[in-house]
Amino acid sequence: DVKVTQSSRYLVKRTGEKVFLECVQDMDHENMFWYRQDPGLGLRLIYFSYDVKMKEKGDIPEGYSVSREKKERFSLILESASTNQTSMYLCASSLPRAGETQYFGPGTRLLVL
Amino acid sequence: AQSVSQHNHHVILSEAASLELGCNYSYGGTVNLFWYVQYPGQHLQLLLKYFSGDPLVKGIKGFEAEFIKSKFSFNLRKPSVQWSDTAEYFCAVNAGGNEKLTFGTGTRLTIIP
Numbered sequence: 188d189v190k191v192t193q194s195s196r197y198l199v200k201r202t203g204e205k206v207f208l209e210c211v212q213d214m215d216h217e218n219m220f221w222y223r224q225d226p227g228l229g230l231r232l233i234y235f236s237y238d239v240k241m242k243e244k245g246d247i248p249e250g251y252s253v254s255r256e257k258k259e260r261f262s263l264i265l266e267s268a269s270t271n272q273t274s275m276y277l278c279a280s281s282l283p284r285a286g287e288t289q290y291f292g293p294g295t296r297l298l299v300l
Numbered sequence: 301a302q303s304v305s306q307h308n309h310h311v312i313l314s315e316a317a318s319l320e321l322g323c324n325y326s327y328g329g330t331v332n333l334f335w336y337v338q339y340p341g342q343h344l345q346l347l348l349k350y351f352s353g354d355p356l357v358k359g360i361k362g363f364e365a366e367f368i369k370s371k372f373s374f375n376l377r378k379p380s381v382q383w384s385d386t387a388e389y390f391c392a393v394n395a396g397g398n399e400k401l402t403f404g405t406g407t408r409l410t411i412i413p
Contacts, residue, residue, distance in 0.1 A: 218399055229390060229405040285394040286332035286351040291344040
């Protein structure tokens, strides 16, 4: 069974803080993804990584960066958190082919005050 | 760029009613289509997907979807819903061999016992 875990379920941070969200998958998947989920907007892709140290911007990368130093781990970084980054953040992984299922973690609900 | 439309934002049905949730996408080439479901408090998980072949796809828990290429549609159906189907449903598309998914805004389904 594929397992994608995220470091925190809930997180509260202050404006201007640097925030790290961690994601780990145990299925040796090449692809990993970070999304944010907002009511009425669905899931929007922030960043995509297709291999270690390789990344590609998604639809809404502004204010975010990512790091993938090991195949199983993909980190999302908010360099200076802002209130409009309050959201649910979802990590996913998949094999490297169109049509492959993406497997999702439980999500991190981030509140920026 | 591709886009996905889910016109039903919130659907309320009684148990045993039939369900059809609409999904339309905009892309003229090859697509892979997905329905994901998020039950309250749970991970986003795959319900079913169309990769190739038979356009009528059957998924878990009695759900099915039909890919109609001429209508750019991939509507989700279930003949008789149960209270446990209460969840949020997301349609998504891979287009043109792209490994990234584009999601719709989601449909919240509430089943009244």
